Amino acid sequence: MSWSKEYEIGVPEIDSQHMKIVDYINELYIAFMNKTHVEKLSQIIDGLKNYSQQHFTYEEMLFQQYSYALTKEHKKEHDLFIEKINEFSDSYKRNPNTLTFQVLYFLQKWLIDHIAQSDKKYVAQLFK
Numbered sequence: 001m002s003w004s005k006e007y008e009i010g011v012p013e014i015d016s017q018h019m020k021i022v023d024y025i026n027e028l029y030i031a032f033m034n035k036t037h038v039e040k041l042s043q044i045i046d047g048l049k050n051y052s053q054q055h056f057t058y059e060e061m062l063f064q065q066y067s068y069a070l071t072k073e074h075k076k077e078h079d080l081f082i083e084k085i086n087e088f089s090d091s092y093k094r095n096p097n098t099l100t101f102q103v104l105y106f107l108q109k110w111l112i113d114h115i116a117q118s119d120k121k122y123v124a125q126l127f128k
């Protein structure tokens with residue numbers, strides 16, 4: 001998955017955080033393709049989860065600061081993503097075969113859709 005200009009939302013700090021999440025997903029993809037051993041790959045999943053959580057917290061702090069009307073709905077999406085990563089991570093640790101292309105595709109698609117829809121929406125309301 002490569003970063004594309006169309007994913008940019010026009011706020012440099014947020015764009016760079018999104019790029020970093022893409023980097024984690026790519027790192028995970030490469031590790032998956034190379035059949036990297038379970039501990040190392042689990043570390044990458046944890047890294048993705050922690051960094052995503054950090055980014056979500058940053059966005060939610062902005063929502064609070066600007067009293068964003070769709071805070072609740074937006075936060076719900078963030079929470080669901082973290083929940084999903086936890087699920088994938090738990091089942092991977094139990095059985096590495098559960099990490100599949102579909103899982104990687106889900107992560108990638110979720111991120112792109114979330115940026116294109118929900119994140120663009122708050123930027124349009126709070127920063128323009």
Ligand SMILES: [Fe+2]
Binds near residue numbers: 059114
């Ligand atoms: Fe978001």
Ligand SMILES: [Fe+2]
Binds near residue numbers: 018055059115119
């Ligand atoms: Fe975001």
